[in-house]
Structure formats: structure tokens, C-alpha cells
Amino acid sequence: MGTTYWPKDPLDGNDMTLLTSILRRWCTRYGIEFTAEESKRKARELVEWFEFGVKDPVELEELIDGKYWLVSQI
Numbered sequence: 001m002g003t004t005y006w007p008k009d010p011l012d013g014n015d016m017t018l019l020t021s022i023l024r025r026w027c028t029r030y031g032i033e034f035t036a037e038e039s040k041r042k043a044r045e046l047v048e049w050f051e052f053g054v055k056d057p058v059e060l061e062e063l064i065d066g067k068y069w070l071v072s073q074i
Contacts, residue, residue, distance in 0.1 A: 008051050019046055022060055029065075 011019070023043050027034050042064050049063050 011047070011050075015050065018057060019043075019050060019060075022046060022057060022064070025061065026064055 023039065023046055024034060026032075026042060027036075027039050032039050046060060046064050049060055054060055054063065
């Protein structure tokens with residue numbers, strides 16, 4: 001079996017703390033349970049932006065806050 005090359009760095013504890021705090025603030029702002037489906041979609045979106053290279057907490061908050069991008073309702 002060969003080795004799989006994954007070009008993204010793994011998220012470490014500091015990354016997870018940052019992303020979790022941003023998501024919790026978003027949930028509080030919109031009155032959404034942290035474990036709700038919409039929160040899970042926002043979490044995926046947040047991680048995608050972070051892995052894309054957006055590391056600034058303010059910019060990440062703006063991106064998931066709908067100023068640039070809205071999660072489509074499925």
C-alpha cells in the first residue's frame with residue numbers, strides 16, 4: 001500500500017481553539033445551538049476557509065457571517 005500525500009497541514013489544538021471560539025460566537029450571535037445542523041455547516045465552511053489559507057480571526061468571522069458567502073439551505 002502506498003503513502004497518501006495530503007497537501008494540507010493538520011489542524012492542531014491552537015487551530016481548533018480558534019475555530020471553535022469563532023463558531024461559538026457565531027452561534028451566540030444568531031441564537032443557534034452549537035450542535036445544530038446549521039452550526040455544523042458553518043463549521044465545515046469555517047474549516048474550508050482556514051485550510052484555504054485564511055488565518056485572520058476577524059476575516060474568518062466576516063466570511064462565515066454571510067458578508068461574503070452564505071451557506072445554502074439543503
